[in-house]
Amino acid sequence: MNIGKPDPVHFEPRDPDWAAKVRASFDRQQVMDLLGAELFAVGPGRCEIRLPYREQLTQQHGYFHAGIISTIVDNAGGFAGFSLMPAGSSVLTVEFKLNLLAPGDGERLIAVGEVVKPGKNLVIARGDVWVVKNGKKTHCAIMQQTLMTMHGKENLSPAPLSQGKG
């Protein structure tokens, strides 16, 4: 038994258009555009978002603000979950918990969300954020997150993570 790490998981998307729907949803998220975030990679149950340094995203020491870090890793986890949800559904963030490990000091943030358990209604994900400075990456935050599948609510999919649970 591979104890100590969850076994490498290979998820089977239920929606053949999983990749296209994630990209379409990301592209329509106005806040990602505001921040200048890039949907770098999407896989079944996995999403990587990158965010280049911009002065408006920082506090006065030139570090990425913690709120910005939480915004992109919440999105990375949410889209990771959305990639495994059936066609015609949308995703909501129920809750997330973020630990900050190091200052967001660098020229780029890399946030990765990965599904741990893709339940029928609830999807559990983990997230990691690295900050890259002069090519060296520092692990700066970890996240644990609960997502909800909204069945038959496709119209919500353009902005899955901004809806609370209403």
Added chain:
Amino acid sequence: MNIGKPDPVHFEPRDPDWAAKVRASFDRQQVMDLLGAELFAVGPGRCEIRLPYREQLTQQHGYFHAGIISTIVDNAGGFAGFSLMPAGSSVLTVEFKLNLLAPGDGERLIAVGEVVKPGKNLVIARGDVWVVKNGKKTHCAIMQQTLMTMHGKENLSPAPLSQGKG
């Protein structure tokens, strides 16, 4: 015994300039200016931040984005803790956990952070966020947070919440 709610707490600030230092720290947080957030009220161990609706803060349904909600409630809790910290120290967010209760649908967000336990090094806070629409407020998020006092690090105070734990 008033069981069921923590007793109403009246904290005694250790820094006579507690209110001024919180306002100065808030004013220097570039990201609060970017969002258009207002430090509405500060008390010993309590902070209220209000954020008027702006299209750039929303997703396409006109709701405040979850990341924006987490950013202001993290700040409200962090400044609540900072108000009780000794002179010459700064505050860092160690971690926070956010539950979303309802969509951020309205013309204003109100985030309140309150200290539950002001330890010497670690300060525990709770947060609540309401969204106000047509004068009616809806409880849209709750938060639980751990803060750390950085003793003798006054120079960090201008942007206490953007530093991770570095």
Added chain:
Amino acid sequence: MNIGKPDPVHFEPRDPDWAAKVRASFDRQQVMDLLGAELFAVGPGRCEIRLPYREQLTQQHGYFHAGIISTIVDNAGGFAGFSLMPAGSSVLTVEFKLNLLAPGDGERLIAVGEVVKPGKNLVIARGDVWVVKNGKKTHCAIMQQTLMTMHGKENLSPAPLSQGKG
């Protein structure tokens, strides 16, 4: 507007037998019997569990173990949620987050769970734990929790908090 605290909430149970079903469920929880926990009070969306000191519940300094604290406050929140769920359903703990504020040093633990948002499928609750020593209570832990209503799964109700999400 009563900003700074959620308005006092008065919940209307959907199940006329809400009190009886909570007590029946508690009585059938073998682990509560093992610990010697008492269901002290139940209200709509509220549950208080008390646990007298017993040596087997402590670590060697005579304090209640953190795991015991989390067990009773998880239950207090879970039963608070269960009291508002419709007849024929059961409750599962999706996740909870616990902050420890002080050592569990005393002759009795008092755990109170209160519903913050009773959604149709997901119920959000907060919890507080006090330890009582020589009549003086100390706030020793706070919790934030997500519960799920399992509709039409009455047979699960005897042990609502032991089921994960399976």
Added chain:
Amino acid sequence: MNIGKPDPVHFEPRDPDWAAKVRASFDRQQVMDLLGAELFAVGPGRCEIRLPYREQLTQQHGYFHAGIISTIVDNAGGFAGFSLMPAGSSVLTVEFKLNLLAPGDGERLIAVGEVVKPGKNLVIARGDVWVVKNGKKTHCAIMQQTLMTMHGKENLSPAPLSQGKG
């Protein structure tokens, strides 16, 4: 860059007696004896605790109770952190967050805690719990945790996880 997973980390213990002190601390935890838990393996920044099925640990469906799951994974994370702490110090759990993924249905629980960030004062860890049934393991819980090093408080080390932050 190995993006998507934290790089495999190899921690260097600061206390040459790291393994012995963890085992001694575990052996003196009365609650581990009560539950029948076994310290299966200890490494620098890693701890694995196994817990055989016993009827007293379950709810009436024969599943391990969620509180028992949280108790052993909190301990696994806490001892993982303790293994990296300097001689003469002890460990406290500041907070932890647990997601339940599946019922604790099986003949053995396996809880693994691993340090993510060993800070001087705060140590961040992750935990995973599996339940083993007929030789098949099911991932049943994940945890994210903050620990504090109590410098010069060796006398606390026998029961590191039962002290809150007092």
